[in-house]
Amino acid sequence: MSATRSIVQFENVGLRYGTGAETLSDLTFALREGGFYFLTGPSGAGKTSLLKLLYMAQRPSRGLIRLFSEDIVTMPRDRLPGFRRRIGVVFQDFRLVRHLSAFDNIALPLRVAGVEEGDLATPVTEMLSWVGLGHRASARPATLSGGEQQRVAIARAVIARPELLIADEPTGNVDPDMAKRLIHLFDALNKLGTTVVVATHDVHLLTRIPRAEMLRLDRGQLADPTGALRHPPKGPEE
Numbered sequence: 748m749s750a751t752r753s754i755v756q757f758e759n760v761g762l763r764y765g766t767g768a769e770t771l772s773d774l775t776f777a778l779r780e781g782g783f784y785f786l787t788g789p790s791g792a793g794k795t796s797l798l799k800l801l802y803m804a805q806r807p808s809r810g811l812i813r814l815f816s817e818d819i820v821t822m823p824r825d826r827l828p829g830f831r832r833r834i835g836v837v838f839q840d841f842r843l844v845r846h847l848s849a850f851d852n853i854a855l856p857l858r859v860a861g862v863e864e865g866d867l868a869t870p871v872t873e874m875l876s877w878v879g880l881g882h883r884a885s886a887r888p889a890t891l892s893g894g895e896q897q898r899v900a901i902a903r904a905v906i907a908r909p910e911l912l913i914a915d916e917p918t919g920n921v922d923p924d925m926a927k928r929l930i931h932l933f934d935a936l937n938k939l940g941t942t943v944v945v946a947t948h949d950v951h952l953l954t955r956i957p958r959a960e961m962l963r964l965d966r967g968q969l970a971d972p973t974g975a976l977r978h979p980p981k982g983p984e985e
């Protein structure tokens with residue numbers, strides 16, 4: 748793996764919903780393959796909108812976006828699903844499949860990737876236990892708490908070791924100990940080569956990955972438009 752290859756490139760990207768002012772303006776930056784990035788900024792700054800551009804739920808109103816070295820703005824729609832399979836996403840609202848158990852939600856990406864039924868139990872059970880839900884394998888999402896649903900969503904996003912992991916406020920519903928455990932999971936995945944982008948308000952989370960870089964959005968613009976990304980503040984030693 749090259750240390751300097753870009754996995755994501757934005758050039759003069761703007762996003763406008765409807766006819767209003769631009770929600771995102773003049774975004775120009777690149778994310779290194781294998782990097783760990785925190786996306787921060789006040790509520791309404793445009794973090795979720797930027798992530799939607801990244802996981803191709805939204806097309807920009809202007810500008811160029813390259814993902815895995817391909818232009819995804821003009822990419823034909825029928826190629827998008829294949830591309831999305833290379834990305835793990837933790838949505839702010841979880842988006843679990845309602846009629847499937849926690850086990851089957853987490854198993855989904857492996858099934859899509861063609862893993863044999865007999866080979867699912869070990870990784871899925873391991874993942875369930877890592878996120879503290881070993882005893883909830885057969886529970887449907889509606890019977891899980893918000894924090895438990897969030898943990899299933901995270902397990903589902905990471906289980907197939909995506910090339911790019913995108914997480915929107917992934918620790919918003921869990922206590923500090925669980926947040927630590929979950930960020931450890933992202934850390935481990937990143938060390939295996941996955942590029943990680945986490946949008947968060949949680950300052951404590953930032954201190955957990957000292958090597959991470961920060962993208963700071965303010966009113967739809969990058970606070971460091973030079974592309975000189977900063978490292979997060981150092982946390983207390985434990």
Ligand SMILES: Nc1ncnc2c1ncn2[C@@H]1O[C@H](COP(=O)(O)OP(=O)(O)OP(=O)(O)O)[C@@H](O)[C@H]1O
Pocket residue numbers: 764770788789790791792793794795796797
């Ligand atoms: N689908 C949409 N249609 C119209 N406006 C939208 C849409 N989605 C987001 N917006 C607007 O775009 C702006 C940025 O929203 P966004 O959710 O991207 O911010 P955010 O930084 O993720 O906020 P938060 O931290 O509160 O989640 C807000 O003013 C929001 O109202």
